[in-house]
Amino acid sequence: xxxxxxxxxxAASGGIVLARPALAQAGWPSRPVQMICPWAAGGGTDAVxxxxxxxxxxxxxxxxxxxxxxxxxxxxxxxxxVQAQPDGYTIGMLTSEICMLHWQGLTQITFRDYTPLSLMNxxxxxxxxxxxxxxxxxxxxxxxxKASRPGQLKASGTGQGGTWHLALAGWLVAMDLQPDHxxxxxxxxxxxxxxxxxAGGLDLTTNSVVEARAMLDAGRARSLVVMxxxxxxxxxxxxTLKEAMNLDWTAGAWRGIAGPRNMPxxxxxxxxxxxxxxxxxxxxxxxxxxRGFGLLWGDAAGFxxxxxxxxxxxxxxxxxxxxxxx
Amino acid sequence: xxxxxxxxxxxxxxxxxxxxxxxAVYGLVIGALPGLTATMATALLVPVTFYLSPIAxxxxxxxxxxxxxxSGDIPGCxxxxxxxxxxxxYTDESYAMTRKGQAEMALGIGLWFSAxxxxxxxxxxxxxxxxLAEIALSFSTFEYFWLALLGxxxxxxxxxxxxxxxIAAMLMGLLVSCIGVENPAGTPRFTFGVTDLLGxxxxxxxxxxxxxxxxxxxxxxxxxxxxxxxxxxxxxxAGQWALTKRYPKPLVRGNIIGVIVGxxxxxxxDMAAWISYAAAKKFSRERxxxxxxxxxxxxxxxxxxxSALASSWVPALLxxxxxxTITAIAIGVLYMKGLNPGPTLFxxxxxxxxxxxxxxxxxxxxxxxxxIAMIRTSTLVLRAPRAAVMPVILxxxxxxxYAIGNNLFAVVLVxxxxxxxxxxxxxxxPVAALVLGIVMGRMVEQNFITSLIKSxxxxxxxxxxxxxxxxxxxxxxxxxxxxxxxxxxxxRPARLRPTEAAE
Amino acid sequence: xxxxxxxxxxxxxxxxxxxAWGGSRLPAVPGQDVGPAAFPMLIGFGxxxxxxxxxxxxxxxxxxxxxxxxxxxxxxxxxxxLPPTLLLAYVLVVESxxxxxxxxxxxxxxxxxxxxxxxxxxxxxxxxxxxxHLVFYKLLRVPLPDGLLAAPW
Numbered sequence: 001x002x003x004x005x006x007x008x009x010x011a012a013s014g015g016i017v018l019a020r021p022a023l024a025q026a027g028w029p030s031r032p033v034q035m036i037c038p039w040a041a042g043g044g045t046d047a048v049x050x051x052x053x054x055x056x057x058x059x060x061x062x063x064x065x066x067x068x069x070x071x072x073x074x075x076x077x078x079x080x081x082v083q084a085q086p087d088g089y090t091i092g093m094l095t096s097e098i099c100m101l102h103w104q105g106l107t108q109i110t111f112r113d114y115t116p117l118s119l120m121n122x123x124x125x126x127x128x129x130x131x132x133x134x135x136x137x138x139x140x141x142x143x144x145x146k147a148s149r150p151g152q153l154k155a156s157g158t159g160q161g162g163t164w165h166l167a168l169a170g171w172l173v174a175m176d177l178q179p180d181h182x183x184x185x186x187x188x189x190x191x192x193x194x195x196x197x198x199a200g201g202l203d204l205t206t207n208s209v210v211e212a213r214a215m216l217d218a219g220r221a222r223s224l225v226v227m228x229x230x231x232x233x234x235x236x237x238x239x240t241l242k243e244a245m246n247l248d249w250t251a252g253a254w255r256g257i258a259g260p261r262n263m264p265x266x267x268x269x270x271x272x273x274x275x276x277x278x279x280x281x282x283x284x285x286x287x288x289x290x291r292g293f294g295l296l297w298g299d300a301a302g303f304x305x306x307x308x309x310x311x312x313x314x315x316x317x318x319x320x321x322x323x324x325x326x
Numbered sequence: 327x328x329x330x331x332x333x334x335x336x337x338x339x340x341x342x343x344x345x346x347x348x349x350a351v352y353g354l355v356i357g358a359l360p361g362l363t364a365t366m367a368t369a370l371l372v373p374v375t376f377y378l379s380p381i382a383x384x385x386x387x388x389x390x391x392x393x394x395x396x397s398g399d400i401p402g403c404x405x406x407x408x409x410x411x412x413x414x415x416y417t418d419e420s421y422a423m424t425r426k427g428q429a430e431m432a433l434g435i436g437l438w439f440s441a442x443x444x445x446x447x448x449x450x451x452x453x454x455x456x457x458l459a460e461i462a463l464s465f466s467t468f469e470y471f472w473l474a475l476l477g478x479x480x481x482x483x484x485x486x487x488x489x490x491x492x493i494a495a496m497l498m499g500l501l502v503s504c505i506g507v508e509n510p511a512g513t514p515r516f517t518f519g520v521t522d523l524l525g526x527x528x529x530x531x532x533x534x535x536x537x538x539x540x541x542x543x544x545x546x547x548x549x550x551x552x553x554x555x556x557x558x559x560x561x562x563x564a565g566q567w568a569l570t571k572r573y574p575k576p577l578v579r580g581n582i583i584g585v586i587v588g589x590x591x592x593x594x595x596d597m598a599a600w601i602s603y604a605a606a607k608k609f610s611r612e613r614x615x616x617x618x619x620x621x622x623x624x625x626x627x628x629x630x631x632x633s634a635l636a637s638s639w640v641p642a643l644l645x646x647x648x649x650x651t652i653t654a655i656a657i658g659v660l661y662m663k664g665l666n667p668g669p670t671l672f673x674x675x676x677x678x679x680x681x682x683x684x685x686x687x688x689x690x691x692x693x694x695x696x697x698i699a700m701i702r703t704s705t706l707v708l709r710a711p712r713a714a715v716m717p718v719i720l721x722x723x724x725x726x727x728y729a730i731g732n733n734l735f736a737v738v739l740v741x742x743x744x745x746x747x748x749x750x751x752x753x754x755x756p757v758a759a760l761v762l763g764i765v766m767g768r769m770v771e772q773n774f775i776t777s778l779i780k781s782x783x784x785x786x787x788x789x790x791x792x793x794x795x796x797x798x799x800x801x802x803x804x805x806x807x808x809x810x811x812x813x814x815x816x817x818r819p820a821r822l823r824p825t826e827a828a829e
Numbered sequence: 830x831x832x833x834x835x836x837x838x839x840x841x842x843x844x845x846x847x848x849a850w851g852g853s854r855l856p857a858v859p860g861q862d863v864g865p866a867a868f869p870m871l872i873g874f875g876x877x878x879x880x881x882x883x884x885x886x887x888x889x890x891x892x893x894x895x896x897x898x899x900x901x902x903x904x905x906x907x908x909x910x911l912p913p914t915l916l917l918a919y920v921l922v923v924e925s926x927x928x929x930x931x932x933x934x935x936x937x938x939x940x941x942x943x944x945x946x947x948x949x950x951x952x953x954x955x956x957x958x959x960x961x962h963l964v965f966y967k968l969l970r971v972p973l974p975d976g977l978l979a980a981p982w
Contacts, residue, residue: 034972040369040654043658044658046372046658047658047661047662050372050373050376050662051662054376065373065970065972066373067732067972068369068732069732069733070525070733071522071524071525071526071733073507073508073512073524073525075521075524075525076521076522076524076525076733079521104512106507106514106524107521151782154779154780156776159508159510159512160510160511160512160858160861161512162512180859183779184779185776185779185780186510186511186512186772186775186776186861187772187776188508188768188772191591191645191646191647191648192591192647194645194647195462195463195591195641195645195647196466196467198463198645199463199464199465199466200466201466201467201780202780213646213666213668214644214645214646214647214666214667214668215645215646215668217666217668218644218645218668220463220645290664291661291662291666322859323859370969370971373970488883490879490882490883490887491879491883493875493879494841494876494879494880494883497845497872497875497876497879498844498876500868500872501844501848501869501872501873501876504848504868504869504872509868510861510865511855511857511858511864511865512858513855513856513858513864513865515851515852515855515865515869516851516869539912539913539916542912542939543909543910543911543912543913544909546908546909546911546912546942546943547905547906547908547909550943550944711943711945711949712943713939713940713944713945713949713950714940714949714953716939716940716943717935717936717937717938717939717940717943717953717954717957718936718953718957720912720915720916720935720936720939721932721935721936721957722961723916724916724919724932724935725932725961725973728971729965729969729971732971732972734920734923734924735920737919737920738916738917738920740916741912741913741914741916741917744912744913744916745910745913748909752831752832753831753834753837755837771868774863774868775861775863775867778862778863779861779862783862
């Protein structure tokens with residue numbers, strides 16, 4: 001009895017020893033991958049990342065676990081991606097804040113500290129007003145702004161120096177006004193701003209249309225324009241700034257996937273291919289369209305270029321608005 | 327009517343029923359474990375909801391959060407470690423009842439009146455949602471400021487210690503809430519270059535540290551308390567009906583406060599519990615009994631925090647505006663499952679809406695038997711040796727704090743707040759007021775500054791707007807109350823003295 | 830440790846002063862008349878006020894005397910520092926040792942500190958970390974470091 005079980009044990013361990021090299025040669029990914037989300041569970045970024053993670057799991061055969069690392073306006077999570085082991089088993093989602101945080105002096109990390117993998121989404125800023133507002137289109141709104149005293153009108157959409165604040169500032173500059181001609185009222189995100197708009201406490205908000213969706217559907221607010229390169233599929237009646245006012249200003253929040261610098265080539269190739277398939281999949285497209293998120297694809301090289309141009313343009317917009325410290 | 331029937335059909339689906347039961351147990355257990363909170367319980371559910379059908383997914387969030395808010399009372403009552411910031415308002419009271427040997431009654435109150443509160447809140451949601459939503463939308467930053475300040479002032483009314491120390495504790499909490507970059511100016515404050523502090527101090531590690539860890543620390547210095555005599559309580563619910571008849575006003579008032587405070591986005595169960603406990607104390611005829619183990623405050627606050635939870639879904643469902651972190655998570659899940667908040671939810675998806683209402687009611691009903699089982703199991707903790715319970719509590723503190731943001735820094739915070747809480751309690755500073763300050767600090771500052779920006783620096787709208795004016799008056803009353811009492815006390819012996827001299 | 834009201838009051842005054850000073854050094858932000866300095870300064874002044882009142886004994890009449898039976902010397906009081914120390918040790922060690930071992934160490938230490946006998950402490954130190962690991966790692970998908978000893982699931 002004893003010798004039998006001992007033999008079986010030896011055979012079993014021999015089998016494991018032989019099997020190990022075979023497992024190691026299976027290639028990336030051979031164990032679960034962690035995807036870091038710099039924002040809280042249940043939010044927009046978290047939702048997009050989770051759908052990407054679940055689709056990647058199907059494509060590449062290993063679990064892709066989303067881990068929320070929140071704090072510091074996104075700094076903690078973005079820093080966690082940079083500091084992770086560059087073995088391809090920890091990647092994460094980058095949001096447009098990465099091109100703004102270092103300008104504000106909140107971190108030393110810049111887009112150059114990452115291996116860009118793909119750009120997955122872009123939500124342009126919009127201009128929303130209360131339904132009882134006298135401005136029926138963006139031209140009337142712009143006229144009213146030009147006619148107003150500096151600081152008389154109030155806008156909101158996010159915190160001080162956030163993406164939508166910059167969107168407003170850049171639009172004002174494009175109209176040859178001072179970037180703070182409309183006073184910015186900081187808020188804890190788009191939802192409280194939309195609520196204040198509906199309560200009559202603000203003149204306009206510049207968050208994305210998708211964040212204003214519930215209020216738009218409820219008939220409490222109207223979206224006048226979209227600051228993006230093209231109209232949104234879910235709201236085809238909202239014109240772009242280019243169409244309505246012939247201005248070239250675009251601004252918005254974008255999200256992409258990246259890993260720490262110096263990732264192994266094998267992981268990068270597998271991920272880039274997998275992400276493209278995820279982007280093209282009808283699950284992803286359906287999800288984004290149903291929710292109202294904007295679709296924008298960039299492969300690794302495209303994402304890298306996007307990061308560079310965004311960093312520069314956001315930097316100059318922030319300096320013009322007096323929001324940059326570095 | 328067919329909407330209701332369709333809704334009922336939707337929840338009769340086996341996966342929804344299973345989801346409700348499973349998440350009920352989950353919510354009860356997580357909420358009851360010291361060091362873990364209702365918010366944590368809900369946040370950790372999000373990945374799970376991914377694999378569920380829409381109604382089942384929302385059912386898990388609703389049920390788990392409702393259960394966890396109630397069961398957060400359990401460790402607060404038995405161990406003086408509140409499971410949620412809301413329970414912190416009346417932890418001392420329920421713990422006092424435990425020390426008198428009335429633990430089952432205190433928990434029974436929590437259970438029974440929470441269930442009532444939850445059902446009343448749901449009925450308010452069903453019947454009054456549009457009108458409540460109108461109220462919610464008429465609150466701008468000026469009103470919120472006064473509401474937040476009013477909530478803060480409750481710290482003074484509730485404390486058994488010197489109101490000066492209560493205010494000092496609250497101010498310390500406000501100071502803690504200043505840390506970080508999440509202020510209207512977007513400027514990093516008091517971060518000392520530590521990246522992890524940029525996001526500020528979350529209330530939950532502070533709560534866990536200041537109550538749970540401090541409790542363990544205190545226990546190390548005290549000999550093992552004598553075992554509480556074993557008494558078989560017949561039915562946990564038997565005494566509740568008598569209490570309902572004895573305290574109808576606190577019950578009704580608690581429900582009303584809960585519903586109104588709950589629909590205001592940004593306020594929520596925490597504030598509702600504090601305000602209602604303070605109101606109970608203020609309007610009670612047996613004021614001096616508060617803090618010694620008196621049921622009245624528990625009745626009111628227990629009802630308030632669950633009805634606030636239900637009514638906080640009004641702005642969430644109608645406008646996608648989160649009332650607190652739990653509803654923020656719930657909104658995210660709704661969107662993810664294609665149940666976009668907004669009027670379309672009511673018109674196109676009416677059956678889903680009714681399904682949601684029914685789930686609320688079901689959750690509160692299911693809470694009763696499951697809650698009783700939970701209470702009976704957890705009172706066993708009272709009989710377990712300290713040496714077994716305390717290590718597990720400490721471990722849960724570490725893991726629970728880590729689990730929220732997957733950040734070890736949270737554990738450091740828990741340790742630091744443990745020391746702070748220990749020192750404060752030793753010297754008579756109520757730690758619940760500290761937690762209140764941390765929870766409310768941002769709301770006060772945010773609304774103050776943004777109101778000033780909107781009024782171009784003028785303070786007039788703060789009192790001119792009608793609702794603002796009312797809230798301002800209430801706040802000043804709350805502030806001046808202890809001062810008035812002090813003055814009156816000073817005057818009374820003076821009135822006696824002349825008569826004594828005359829004798 | 831129980832300090833006199835004078836001491837805690839003075840500490841508060843100092844804290845309030847620091848807060849107000851630190852707040853006053855914060856730069857204003859364009860577009861906001863009342864900047865980030867306002868709140869900390871207000872709180873600082875409030876703390877100074879409260880600290881003074883406490884040090885002078887105002888409001889003391891409201892206090893209810895709680896009897897805390899604490900025996901032993903100052904050295905015995907250091908026991909209270911055990912939980913925070915263990916938590917800090919957890920933070921330092923968990924990534925390298927792994928959750929199961931660190932948690933077991935924590936549980937064991939606290940159990941012994943409360944006077945548990947080995948026949949209670951050791952099974953507890955084995956079962957509690959396993960149970961918690963199961964719930965958090967498997968059920969809630971919270972990544973707990975494996976370190977030297979990984980869980981079998």
